[in-house]
Amino acid sequence: MTYTCDKYNMNGKKSNGELPARWRKNLYQTHGLPDNYTDSSFLEELRKNINPSNITAMEAISFAASVLTQLNIVILFVIIFVWLNNKWTAPNIIFVFSGIPTSAGYFVHTFRKPDMLGKLSKDFRTVVIFLAFGYILSPILKTLTDTVSTDTIYAMTIFMFLIHLIFSKYGSPQVTLSDSLSITSSLFGSLMLASRLASPLHAFTLLTISVQCFVLLPFIMYQLQNKVIVAIILSCTTVYLLHLISLTIACVFVGVTIFIQLVCPLWYIRWQKYKENIYGPWDEAVIMS
Numbered sequence: 416m417t418y419t420c421d422k423y424n425m426n427g428k429k430s431n432g433e434l435p436a437r438w439r440k441n442l443y444q445t446h447g448l449p450d451n452y453t454d455s456s457f458l459e460e461l462r463k464n465i466n467p468s469n470i471t472a473m474e475a476i477s478f479a480a481s482v483l484t485q486l487n488i489v490i491l492f493v494i495i496f497v498w499l500n501n502k503w504t505a506p507n508i509i510f511v512f513s514g515i516p517t518s519a520g521y522f523v524h525t526f527r528k529p530d531m532l533g534k535l536s537k538d539f540r541t542v543v544i545f546l547a548f549g550y551i552l553s554p555i556l557k558t559l560t561d562t563v564s565t566d567t568i569y570a571m572t573i574f575m576f577l578i579h580l581i582f583s584k585y586g587s588p589q590v591t592l593s594d595s596l597s598i599t600s601s602l603f604g605s606l607m608l609a610s611r612l613a614s615p616l617h618a619f620t621l622l623t624i625s626v627q628c629f630v631l632l633p634f635i636m637y638q639l640q641n642k643v644i645v646a647i648i649l650s651c652t653t654v655y656l657l658h659l660i661s662l663t664i665a666c667v668f669v670g671v672t673i674f675i676q677l678v679c680p681l682w683y684i685r686w687q688k689y690k691e692n693i694y695g696p697w698d699e700a701v702i703m704s
Contacts, residue, residue: 463691470687471478475680480646481585483675484636487649489576492628494656497610499617506620516626520635527672553619560610568607575604578627594633601629627628646676 500506508512521538560568578600605625607617639645650672657665 432676441603470684472680472684475683477642478585479676479680481545481636483581483672484642484649485580485585485647486671487653488628488632488644489580490653491656492605492624493608494623494653495614495624496658497660499612499621506614506617510620510623513624515626517631521631524553524631524635524638528607533631546623547654549622550619551647553615553622554624556606557612557615557618560607565611570609572604572607575600575607579604598629601625605629645677650676 441668495509499506499509525534525538528534582600583597584594602625605622609621609625612618612621636642636645648670654665654669654672657668
């Protein structure tokens, strides 16, 4: 079998002025054209922004409220550590006042579920085991990082909480991140802070608060519909408690709250018009049955 090779100009025409045959987008056909030749019909299948996901302003504000809620939880946990570290309150008071809303939220979460009694019995055993082992091991956890400087502990804690905030899913099904890294980093940061408290009871209380904030509380937050209201309530509580510690930090947090809750959603909605997804004949072929 022999092939003939004709000469072509830059427009894909033969050098003698004759037009080639109709070009088709088939690799198995010999068109008598160069490999890099494309006909003017190549871009006829070009499509832009197929099935765009138009996010409304309320949806963007609701997702921003989820981010702000998670940030508030982290800051409130740090505030509890400051109160315990400065001995502004007793650990048993923190334990009781944190256990009451946690228990109420749990019963609301499991109410009207099938086999509720069986779930209550199983979860009660889990809580008893956690409290028993946590209280027994708290003296070991208290002395776990005695050889590490306090500055290093605080730096590691900030880094762990940043990882927690970055890799958290914030209750969105579109986010493909894993919760395991977020939860593990938050618990590790809590362990670092607990090792700097005055007594094993303080450390046990802070670790219990950590499990409530970073493991149990997200399951309830995911089911709440009015995320904006929850974020506002938590933000007001956080600002008030930060004001008792530092007025400067409270003012900075107010600015961060406004930026996350209002500025970022408005930017996101405004920048949607610049988003452009291009689909064309170079995309992966789809076999239609």
